[in-house]
């Protein structure tokens with residue numbers, strides 16, 4: 149089971165090492181050693197940080213990925229300004245390039261190892277004694293390194309990888325690997341940011357010019373503005389930001405000037421040179437295109453996560469004559485088992501969905517199955533957090549019960565006779581106010 | 595570097611019991627025009643195929659253009675043929691459904707990439723500027739052989755091998771082809787090895803070797819022709 153979960157990550161790591169080994173072919177040995185060390189170090193670090201929560205390992209990895217993605221953007225823009233940067237001689241033996249190669253390798257391998265370990269749940273890890281775990285990590289790292297070395301040997305020596313091709317492939321593979329882990333995925337937060345940014349922008353410009361709905365703006369225009377307020381704008385905007393770097397790099401490669409051959413008198417020699425340059429160019433397009441596919445896979449994984457959420461069907465409840473909803477802590481359902489328990493309260497036409505949860509620090513909390521800013525699609529629970537289905541934001545369990553942002557809206561309650569007591573009117577009014585507010589924002593001016 | 599473009603030592607090729615080429619020591623200086631004569635079955639084609647990298651020897655050493663052909667892999671041998679050798683056969687071996695210029699461009703394609711202007715120029719040089727779009731079936735024997743010459747030299751080989759290229763031609767066409775080859779050699783400075791039955795054709799060369807039953811039996815140097 150653990151092995152199956154890890155296969156995509158190990159394959160991604162294998163490809164990553166393969167690319168690194170071929171790119172720095174003149175330093176194969178040290179790159180191999182560095183990457184095996186990096187893989188193990190990344191895994192160890194994440195294991196360590198998970199066992200003693202000083203710094204979140206997810207934050208660390210996510211920052212690394214973010215920096216990598218920004219670097220990719222930088223590189224992709226830079227190669228379009230300096231076209232020959234694509235052909236950057238990778239075999240220059242200077243100390244700077246040597247250090248850069250090993251540092252890059254170390255970081256990439258570190259991230260790959262960390263991501264792979266982050267994929268495993270605490271419960272899965274707890275089944276291993278720590279020493280065995282460390283041993284297994286090192287062995288797996290060595291196997292991945294060996295596999296990459298073997299594959300690199302099979303690869304035709306005519307296939308060369310430029311530093312730019314290496315960067316785009318490595319970052320894409322890391323993002324792919326990370327996209328299957330909710331807390332490491334970058335694509336969803338990216339599209340969320342785009343969506344919020346566009347909303348704010350449209351909002352502000354609308355308000356600043358004070359356009360009254362009906363005088364200047366025709367219904368057609370509202371349709372477009374409606375689109376800007378929809379979820380699609382975030383998705384498509386995110387896609388653009390996501391895919392632009394490999395596209396830019398591919399453009400830089402394909403628009404690179406071919407060597408001038410006009411002065412070569414002999415036709416055969418001229419053709420040979422030109423054919424070689426064309427072949428090289430086609431070869432260098434391979435990795436950006438490969439990365440494009442990998443990034444598409446990442447966006448797909450991010451949009452359709454395969455994580456299983458704990459998401460119980462809401463249980464209908466009623467209020468007593470006093471207008472109170474009473475949920476015994478130890479009835480058919482054990483309220484204090486650390487999982488969310490969803491309920492549905494109906495009163496005439498009105499209804500409200502809420503859940504009860506015992507947070508990891510021992511606080512019991514009652515919250516709406518909705519937040520103050522998103523459409524009320526509700527929450528699911530994954531390890532260590534609940535996720536808002538609408539905006540895919542992860543809310544750490546410890547912060548559930550605190551108001552604000554995309555956190556579930558808390559509902560006041562009391563505990564009496566080992567039961568949770570909720571005022572039905574407050575509940576239904578809070579739901580009404582929250583849902584009304586979020587749907588009004590979401591529908592925009594439509 | 596050896597002054598010889600071809601150097602063989604005890605080179606042999608046998609087919610089972612048949613020894614097509616008995617141990618042969620041959621040196622060909624760069625730029626020479628060597629004629630090879632001999633009866634049918636004396637091993638002339640066998641020698642050409644070995645030197646051109648189309649076949650592998652069963653013994654001895656074989657250096658062509660500084661390359662040890664015995665040490666080359668199949669890929670290496672193919673690369674050697676592409677870059678180093680041009681071959682003209684008695685049968686023209688042109689692709690029948692391609693035009694003259696397309697036949698030449700195909701050789702360019704396998705070498706590196708096609709270049710139509712260059713192919714046209716090559717055909718013009720062999721006097722076929724007016725027959726570019728004709729298929730081999732629409733050309734005379736002499737014209738076909740000239741297409742072959744254009745094809746053989748399009749990739750600027752260092753070594754041009756001819757295996758009885760004039761064997762099927764009448765006297766007039768033969769003279770035209772030989773004059774063309776001589777002219778091209780003057781410009782491109784390639785080495786020529788030409789197999790022939792014809793004493794007159796052999797006389798165009800600098801030197802003639804005679805093979806008999808796979809052995810070098812006689813060698814003569816032409817002073818003038």
Ligand SMILES: Nc1ncnc2c1ncn2[C@@H]1O[C@H](COP(=O)(O)OP(=O)(O)O)[C@@H](O)[C@H]1O
Nearest residue numbers: 609612614632633634635636637638639640641
């Ligand atoms: N593929 C083959 N298999 C068997 N014997 C062959 C083969 N090719 C040539 N030979 C034999 O090798 C000898 C030399 O042939 P070849 O070099 O073609 O002679 P030439 O070109 O001088 O007429 C002949 O006896 C021929 O029968």
Ligand SMILES: [Mg+2]
Nearest residue numbers: 638639640757
């Ligand atoms: Mg023959």
